[in-house]
Amino acid sequence: MHQSFLIYRRARYLKLSLGLMILSLAAYIADARLEQPNGGTWLGYTLGTIGALLIFWLLWFGVRKRKYRSGSGMVSGWLSGHVYLGIALLLVATLHCAFQFGWNLHTLAYTLMVLVILSGFYGVFAYIYFPSRLMDNGGGLSDEAMLTEIAELDGECLAVADKIGDKAHQTMLRSIESTVIGGGLWQQLTATSPRRVQMEAAESKLIDLRNELEEEHTRVMRTLTSLRVQAQIQQQAQQPANPEGSDRTTLFMVDQLAATGSGDKVLAVRQLLDLLSRKKALTARLQRAVQYQALLRFWLIVHVPLSIALLAALLAHIVAVFIYW
Amino acid sequence: MRCLIRTVTRASASHATFKDSECLGDRVTIGRAVGQHVFLPDLRVTLRHARIALAENGRFAIVSRAPSGFLHNGQTTQQAYLQTGDRILLGGYEIRVIPPPADYDLALEVERSRSAKGQELREALMSRVRIGLAATGFGMRRWSWALLLLILVAFLAVPAAGLFHPPLSEKLRAIPGLPSDKVWDVGELASSHHYFGTDCNMCHQKPFIPVRNEACLSCHQGQPWHIDPSLPVVKSPDTDCTVCHKDHNGPEGLIRTESRFCTPCHSKLNAQLSDTGLFTTISDFSHTHPQFKVSLLEPGAGTQRAVRIRLDWTGDLRERSNLKFPHAKHLQAGGVKGPNGQVKLDCASCHTPEAGGQHMQPIRFEKNCHGCHRLTFDPTEPDREAPHGNVQAVLQTLESYYALRALEGGYADPAAPEIVRRRRRPGEQFADEERAAALEWATQKSATVGAELFEYRACAICHTVDKPEPAVPAWRISPVALAQAWFPKAHFTHARHATMDCAACHDAAHSTSSADVLMPGIENCRSCHGDVGDRDRLQSTCVSCHDFHLIDRPPQHAALPSPHPLAQAP
Numbered sequence: 030m031h032q033s034f035l036i037y038r039r040a041r042y043l044k045l046s047l048g049l050m051i052l053s054l055a056a057y058i059a060d061a062r063l064e065q066p067n068g069g070t071w072l073g074y075t076l077g078t079i080g081a082l083l084i085f086w087l088l089w090f091g092v093r094k095r096k097y098r099s100g101s102g103m104v105s106g107w108l109s110g111h112v113y114l115g116i117a118l119l120l121v122a123t124l125h126c127a128f129q130f131g132w133n134l135h136t137l138a139y140t141l142m143v144l145v146i147l148s149g150f151y152g153v154f155a156y157i158y159f160p161s162r163l164m165d166n167g168g169g170l171s172d173e174a175m176l177t178e179i180a181e182l183d184g185e186c187l188a189v190a191d192k193i194g195d196k197a198h199q200t201m202l203r204s205i206e207s208t209v210i211g212g213g214l215w216q217q218l219t220a221t222s223p224r225r226v227q228m229e230a231a232e233s234k235l236i237d238l239r240n241e242l243e244e245e246h247t248r249v250m251r252t253l254t255s256l257r258v259q260a261q262i263q264q265q266a267q268q269p270a271n272p273e274g275s276d277r278t279t280l281f282m283v284d285q286l287a288a289t290g291s292g293d294k295v296l297a298v299r300q301l302l303d304l305l306s307r308k309k310a311l312t313a314r315l316q317r318a319v320q321y322q323a324l325l326r327f328w329l330i331v332h333v334p335l336s337i338a339l340l341a342a343l344l345a346h347i348v349a350v351f352i353y354w
Numbered sequence: 355m356r357c358l359i360r361t362v363t364r365a366s367a368s369h370a371t372f373k374d375s376e377c378l379g380d381r382v383t384i385g386r387a388v389g390q391h392v393f394l395p396d397l398r399v400t401l402r403h404a405r406i407a408l409a410e411n412g413r414f415a416i417v418s419r420a421p422s423g424f425l426h427n428g429q430t431t432q433q434a435y436l437q438t439g440d441r442i443l444l445g446g447y448e449i450r451v452i453p454p455p456a457d458y459d460l461a462l463e464v465e466r467s468r469s470a471k472g473q474e475l476r477e478a479l480m481s482r483v484r485i486g487l488a489a490t491g492f493g494m495r496r497w498s499w500a501l502l503l504l505i506l507v508a509f510l511a512v513p514a515a516g517l518f519h520p521p522l523s524e525k526l527r528a529i530p531g532l533p534s535d536k537v538w539d540v541g542e543l544a545s546s547h548h549y550f551g552t553d554c555n556m557c558h559q560k561p562f563i564p565v566r567n568e569a570c571l572s573c574h575q576g577q578p579w580h581i582d583p584s585l586p587v588v589k590s591p592d593t594d595c596t597v598c599h600k601d602h603n604g605p606e607g608l609i610r611t612e613s614r615f616c617t618p619c620h621s622k623l624n625a626q627l628s629d630t631g632l633f634t635t636i637s638d639f640s641h642t643h644p645q646f647k648v649s650l651l652e653p654g655a656g657t658q659r660a661v662r663i664r665l666d667w668t669g670d671l672r673e674r675s676n677l678k679f680p681h682a683k684h685l686q687a688g689g690v691k692g693p694n695g696q697v698k699l700d701c702a703s704c705h706t707p708e709a710g711g712q713h714m715q716p717i718r719f720e721k722n723c724h725g726c727h728r729l730t731f732d733p734t735e736p737d738r739e740a741p742h743g744n745v746q747a748v749l750q751t752l753e754s755y756y757a758l759r760a761l762e763g764g765y766a767d768p769a770a771p772e773i774v775r776r777r778r779r780p781g782e783q784f785a786d787e788e789r790a791a792a793l794e795w796a797t798q799k800s801a802t803v804g805a806e807l808f809e810y811r812a813c814a815i816c817h818t819v820d821k822p823e824p825a826v827p828a829w830r831i832s833p834v835a836l837a838q839a840w841f842p843k844a845h846f847t848h849a850r851h852a853t854m855d856c857a858a859c860h861d862a863a864h865s866t867s868s869a870d871v872l873m874p875g876i877e878n879c880r881s882c883h884g885d886v887g888d889r890d891r892l893q894s895t896c897v898s899c900h901d902f903h904l905i906d907r908p909p910q911h912a913a914l915p916s917p918h919p920l921a922q923a924p
Contacts, residue, residue, distance in 0.1 A: 062887060064612050065603060068540065134509045134537045172485060180476035187398070187475075191386075195400055195420075202398055202422060205475070211484040214492055319485050326487055333494045338501035345510035349538040352514065353558040354565070 034108040035153075042106075046113035050120045053079070057124045066127040068135070068350075076125035083118045084142070084343055087111055088336060112153055119146050134349055138342035141335055148331040159325040166317050175315040179208070182308040189304060192297045197238060201301070204231030208308075210315055214330075217323035220316045232305055239298040246295050355408055355459045357382050359392055360452070362465040382406040382460070384416075384444065392464055396445030396474065398422075403444060406436065406460070414460055416442065436460075446474035508533040517561050527552055544601055544608035557601070570595045578907040585627060598902065609897075613638070613886060616896040638885045639894060648873050649842050650674070651835035658835045660842075665875045672869035676818050676832035679868035692726045701856040711849025716838060719743070729812050731803050734766060740807060745829055748807065752800035760792035760799075771795055804829075840873050844899040 035043075053076060060072040067073055090111045094104055122142055130136045167175075183205045190201035211217050357377040364370045377391045384392040387401035394403070400420040409415040417433040418424055425443035426434040434440075442449040447466055454461040484490070513535040516523025526534035535554050543551045550556045557565045571577070598610045619626075621637040634644045647662040650673055663671060684690060689698035704722040705714045719727075719742050729739040731752065738755070740748045759765045761784075764777040773788045774795050784792070808819050808829040818832040857863060859874040883898075884891030 063614060064610065065607060067603060069600060069602075129541055131539065131541060133539050135540055137505075137509065137537075176479060176483065177476060180479045183475045183479065191401075195402075198400055199421060202400075206422075206478070206482075208479065209482045209484075210479075211486075211489065213484070214487070214490040217485075217487070217490065322485070323487060330487060330492050330494055330497070334497035334501055337498035338505055341502045341505035342509065345505060348510060349513070349535075350540070352517065352561045353535070353538055353554060354562060 033157075034105045034112065035157075038106065038109075040109075042110040042113040045110075046117040049079075049114075049117045053117075053121050053124050057127075066124075067129055068126055073125055073127065076121055080118060080122045080125050081343060081347065083114055083121065084339065087115055087118065088340055091333065091336070112149070115146050115149050119143065134342065135346050138339065138346045141339040141342050145332055145336045145339055148328045148335065151328045152332060155325050155328060159321050163318060163321045163325070166314060166321060172315065172318060175311060175318070176210075179308060179311055179315070182304055182311065183208075186301060186304045186308065189297050189301045193238070193294050193301070197235070197298070197301065200231050200234045200238075204305075208312060210312065211319045214323070214327065217319050218327060220320040232302065232309075235298055235302055235305065239295060239302065242295045242298060355380060355382075356457065357391070357406075358455060358458045358461040360461065360463045362463055364465065380407060382462070384449070392449065392462065394444055394447045394464070396447060396466075398445035398474070398478070399447070406462075408459075409435070413437070509537055513537060520555070523555075539602070541602040542604050544603070545605040546608070547601060548605075565596050567595050570599070578903050578905055580902050580904060580907065582907065611895045611897045613895045616902075620896075639883065639896075640880060640885050640888065643876060645876050646841060646873070647843075648840050648871055649837060650871070651837055658833070660837075665871070665873065671871055673837060673871055675834060675836050675868055677834050677836065677868050678816050678818075681862035681865040681868075681870075681872070683866070685863050690726065693728060697726065701860075701862065705856075707848050711852075712845070712847045713839070714848065717836065723816070727812070727815065729807070731807050731812070740812070745808075745831060749800070749804055749828075752804050752807075753797065756796035756799045756803070757793060760796040761789070763792075770799075845901065846899065 056072055057066060057076075060066055060070065064070060068077055090107055093107050119142075122139060126135065126139055130139070186201050186205065187198065190197040215221070355378070359375045359377055359382070361373045361375070362370050363373070375391075382392060382405060383390045383402060384394065384399075384404045384406070385402040386394055386396065386399045390402065400422075403420045404416055404418045404424060406414055406416045414436040415433060416424070416426070416436055418431075423430050423432045425431075427441055434442075436451050438451050438453050440451040442451075447464060450463040450465070452461045452463050512526065512533045513523075516526055516535060523534065526532045527536060536552070538554070547557075557569045559566065559569050598615050599608055600610060601608055617637045621635055621642070624635050636642050636644070645664050645666040647664050649660045649662050651658040652661050652674070665671070684699050685701075689696040691697075704717060707713070708715045717723075724742070729742060730736055731740050732738060732755070740751050760774045762778065763774060765774050767775070771791055773792050807813060809821070813819050813829070813831060817834075820830045820832065821828070822830065851859075859878055860872045862872055865872055880891075882892055883894045886893045886895060
């Protein structure tokens with residue numbers, strides 16, 4: 030059965046982390062009664078050593094995660110430890126520096142550490158919140174399947190638009206070609222690709238076209254109806270004299286026109302609008318899926334490079350402190 | 355124009371079939387409509403998409419009729435001149451211009467570039483899809499490497515380079531914005547070190563070696579030792595200045611005042627130095643600090659030697675000042691009788707603090723006693739006084755005074771001879787016998803008055819007076835030995851205790867003898883002062899009262915005796 034990393038092995042790492050925090054805090058308070066606390070006292074060195082070891086261990090998670098054949102415990106156990114000991118690190122390092130900050134390398138290392146831990150907090154939230162959202166949004170469809178369906182809808186749209194005319198075909202083609210999904214980081218995070226604008230432009234053009242066609246259809250039908258009425262009157266008047274005459278042909282032509290002309294186009298436009306709205310819904314869903322995935326993972330762009338920067342700053346901090354011992 | 359249109363159908367990569375058709379006329383039409391010369395059944399191609407015609411310059415030109423245009427050798431365009439080898443891409447089709455066979459003006463090869471239906475649309479869609487963070491160009495690996503290198507170079511490598519080449523270090527420090535060893539500064543220096551604050555190497559002289567004493571002593575040359583260099587202390591506190599002095603703790607944070615820097619040694623000193631008998635075990639103020647020792651002057655011939663005696667000594671603890679001064683008598687509630695009537699005295703009448711307020715000014719006769727204790731000696735002239743402080747001067751004063759009175763005459767004393775009592779008339783001359791008698795009287799009188807002054811009336815009231823030989827009029831006043839610094843090993847400041855009543859520490863009101871030692875014991879201090887951590891009393895450390903660098907020790911930079919452990923100190 031699936032067990033959240035937050036309660037891995039009955040929250041073993043939570044207890045470990047709490048223990049470490051309580052111990053550090055107690056030692057700090059006791060020591061602060063004896064001397065002015067800072068990173069250079071014996072407690073300062075001890076907390077600093079614990080903090081540095083924690084950082085190295087937390088960084089090793091990045092390596093462990095990528096080693097699928099490692100025998101050193103489950104990744105979910107490592108993640109549990111990573112999260113809880115990361116929280117403990119925030120306190121241990123703060124007590125190590127004894128709230129002394131300045132414009133120097135040491136505070137740079139601390140700031141980087143805080144940013145890494147804060148981005149990690151977001152990561153924990155994202156890993157708890159977004160996977161179920163993503164599942165609900167997808168409704169069983171993978172990104173690939175959604176893309177395939179969108180492509181098929183594009184095909185159908187073009188086929189239908191082709192029946193309407195060049196203008197509709199061009200509009201559809203432009204709409205299809207401007208369908209952009211995802212994009213840069215900001216666009217993925219906010220789901221704001223220019224797709225919507227283009228698709229709405231196409232839709233409004235199609236609605237105009239439909240209205241135009243409907244008007245034309247109504248006009249044609251009215252003309253045809255009056256023609257038909259005229260033809261029928263004439264036919265009735267001339268029936269005995271010319272039973273196979275030209276008026277019958279007129280009547281046939283009028284019926285043909287009424288059956289095929291702009292009425293079909295109106296139907297096609299309606300079909301196209303229907304297809305377009307299906308595509309719009311599907312694209313929106315895919316965009317949301319892309320957004321959730323981006324929200325689920327973008328913090329890593331901060332977390333990982335800054336943790337490497339932290340490694341550099343930590344090494345520089347340790348070396349510098351002992352150069353000027 | 356005669357144009358060959360060759361349609362290529364590829365079943366597999368190695369097998370293709372060709373279908374040739376011919377077009378005669380002034381143009382070749384391209385589109386999805388039935389009847390176009392080059393028929394391209396692709397939904398992205400419009401019905402009549404483009405046409406090829408002969409241009410005025412004799413070349414063939416392709417012109418698009420659809421706004422979407424076409425790709426000509428990879429470039430989207432509306433029109434282009436054609437030449438052999440050109441490639442036109444329209445939807446999923448590629449139109450290649452091939453060398454025309456004989457009798458043909460133009461030859462085109464048309465091939466559908468991708469086979470499955472709908473695949474083109476999907477591929478076209480995929481080209482506009484960017485999903486996943488990897489596609490955004492924010493490569494974590496690249497950023498990680500960039501930040502790693504930037505930090506290591508700017509915050510470690512460049513500042514460290516200055517260690518090997520000091521001129522570089524100076525340049526880096528001088529130019530703002532450049533990474534120098536200033537980025538390693540862990541906190542503000544003590545204000546006394548601010549003046550060289552930018553030069554880290556004033557103190558940090560060797561990389562990876564903690565700050566050494568030599569760095570401190572190069573400026574602090576006169577700083578005396580804490581312990582007597584001749585004492586065989588195993589671990590001397592003088593070996594390492596940084597034990598007590600840690601900089602970068604802010605303007606006031608240079609001196610560490612915690613008692614735990616003292617007690618590790620002072621709680622064991624009597625064991626370490628048992629043969630000296632100098633030390634007791636002290637681990638705190640509240641319980642183990644011994645009773646105070648007062649420093650009393652021991653009267654001696656010519657010199658006065660200070661001896662330190664514990665206040666709880668069961669022997670005869672007396673101050674032998676050779677002065678008679680009952681505090682109680684001077685402080686009585688009704689006041690004392692002065693020359694101008696009753697005077698109400700209090701402590702401040704005589705004890706005034708010296709500048710700075712630490713100690714009290716020494717008591718002086720002229721300033722503190724003379725107001726009441728007049729040195730008059732002759733009732734007929736109550737304003738005339740003998741001088742203070744010099745026996746011979748007193749005797750000479752008396753002799754010359756009475757000689758003058760004898761020779762003047764008119765001295766109203768029935769015991770005096772007639773020649774002294776008789777008033778002189780102007781121009782009257784003494785006979786030799788008369789003169790001798792008058793001076794004889796003056797000598798006797800000054801001796802009598804002197805004995806009275808020294809032995810009963812003036813001097814003996816306060817001083818111990820000896821007269822070694824009764825016949826000779828020469829008295830000796832025992833030298834006054836008033837203790838000036840009662841507790842020379844501690845720095846007590848009266849000014850900081852000004853809110854207190856004097857009587858809280860000094861029980862002068864009940865002291866009837868100047869031999870009483872009126873200094874308060876440790877129990878008196880303990881009623882207000884406690885150790886660090888004490889909740890009810892003022893938290894005090896060793897250095898609240900004691901100095902570490904003792905002024906009676908030699909300066910630290912002086913050469914050390916060779917057997918001393920400090921001589922081997924780094």
